[in-house]
Amino acid sequence: MSTIYQQVQPVCPIVFGVDTxxxxxxxxxxxxxxxxxxxxxxxxxxxxxxxxxxDTLEKQNIFYTIFDGVVPDAPDDVINAAAKLARESHSDLVIGIGGGSSMDTAKAISVLLDNPGTISDYYARNASEFSSRIPLILLPTSSGTGSEVTGLCVIHDTASHAKIPVYRSANLAIVDPMLTVSAPPAVTAASAFDAMSHALEAYTSKYHTEKVDTLALQAIQLIAKNILIAYVDGNNITARENLAFASNIAGIAFNEVSVHIGHAIAHEFGLQFHLSHGVACALTLTTVLHDIFSIDSNRGIAVAQLFGYDPSTHAQQPEEYLQDKIHNLLRDTGIQSLNARGITLEQALGCATGAINNNGFLDASPVPVTQEHMENAIRFLYESYC
Structure with missing residues (x-):
């Protein structure tokens, strides 16, 4: 049975449920x-x-063309080539099915079906106006990116090696947890950590609201309780449903108030070290938590309690307890540290400048992000998880 709900901005109906x-x-x-x-x-x-x-489309006599050339990080040259095929096929509706790169690629293709030129013509920094008439339906097959409910796609500009947004939201999101069952354990874990980073950064954003707090905290709790279950047993439908819902509401949350330092670091790690986005985000969780404990320990404690922290029974300080919980989850799901991947601290610190220069959303950080702060944040995540 499907459940239908809708976020306010962007206006995107969401159909949620098994077999939808x-x-x-x-x-x-x-x-x-x-x-x-x-x-x-x-x-x-x-x-x-x-x-x-x-099979579903053929039974309804609906003509389709499949583009299966999506690659990680949605590079502009792949998008431009796919859009040429979409134009030649005279397509009048786009379906993106897959993880974040597939959904971002589908968003960008829909922009180019409606408008001339290449995707770089529509980068947000260019402030170009364009139409969005072609219907776009997104179906996530992993529980992590939340791209199905966000108002933009993130493009890898191959000329500058920066990640640049283009504003385009879906007309409809169908979130069927059954589509995530085939995701292997590593993808399941990385996706869930991506969703947790969305929720955590939304909760710690300086623009957070009561609505965002509610969505973000529920998402964090659902992920904390279900990530290992789904990692060990991918056929556990209850765990898959819980992660799918958590990913979706985390997407709604960060779409309203933005991500910040964790994603800035993760984007640069992904570009420089070729880490998957979910893995890169997983490695930044502890430094985001460190920031929030430094300025608002009560909000940090609220997160720790979702992971089982109880001051009457735990001798550890709440941040130390939470850091241990996150690190144990990383180890239990096979997420290696930067050091274990052969990446030196100096190489990691070398990402600080790009993380600042290439990510305009850093103004949502709860603390000012200077070069020194960014380097300290990277040093903390590197040295605390070896």
Whole structure:
């Protein structure tokens, strides 16, 4: 049975529930779609997810084209090539199915179906106006990015090696936890940590609201309780549902108040060390927590309590307790430290300047992010988890 709810900005209806993929044709018809452009990566293409999708479309006599060339970080050249194929196929509706890169790529392709030129023409920093008439439906296959409910996509600009946003939201998100069952343990863990970083950074954003706090704390609690269960047993549907819902509401939360220092570091780690986004985000969790404890210990304690902290039974200070919990989760899910990956502290500190210069959302940080603070943040995450 599906549950339907809607966020306010951007306006995006969300259909949530097991087996809601079956409802897709009805929504395609409601958008008057006749020629669908499906966007995914090779990994998803080789699963039964795409078979289920195409079988569903064929039964309804809906024409489709599949682009399965998505690669990590949604580079601009891949998007431009895919958009050329979408234009040639005269597609009138785009479906993005997969993780964050697939959904970001689908968002960008939908922009270019509606507008001329290349994706760099529509970078947010260029302040270009463009239309968004082509319907866009997103179906996440991992529980992490929240991209299905955010108002932008993040593009890897291959000329500058920076990650640059383009504003485009989906017309509909279908969140079917069954689509995440095939995600292998490593992807399950990295995705869940990505969602936790969204929730934690939204909760610690200087723009946080009571609504965001409620969503973020619920997401953190659901992830903390279910990440190991889903990592060990990917067929546990209850755990998959809980992670899918946590990812979705964490996406709604950070879409309203932004992420900050954790994601700035993670973006640079991803570009420089070729780490997956979820893994890079996982490694930044402790330094984000360190910041919040330094300025508002009560908010830090609220997070610690979600991980089981009780001052009457635990001798540790709440931050030390929470840091240990996070590090244990990283170890239990196979997330190696930077040091274990052969990355030196000097190399990690070398990411500080790029993390500041390439991420305009740092103004949401609860503390001012100077060069010194960024270097200290990177040093903390490096030395506290070896």
């Amino acid at each position: 993929l079956a409802e897709l044709p009805g929504y395609i018809r409601s958008y008057h779609g006749t020629r669908v452009f499906c966007v995914c990566d090779q990994g998803i293409r080789n699963t039964n997810i795409i078979t289920s999708l195409t």
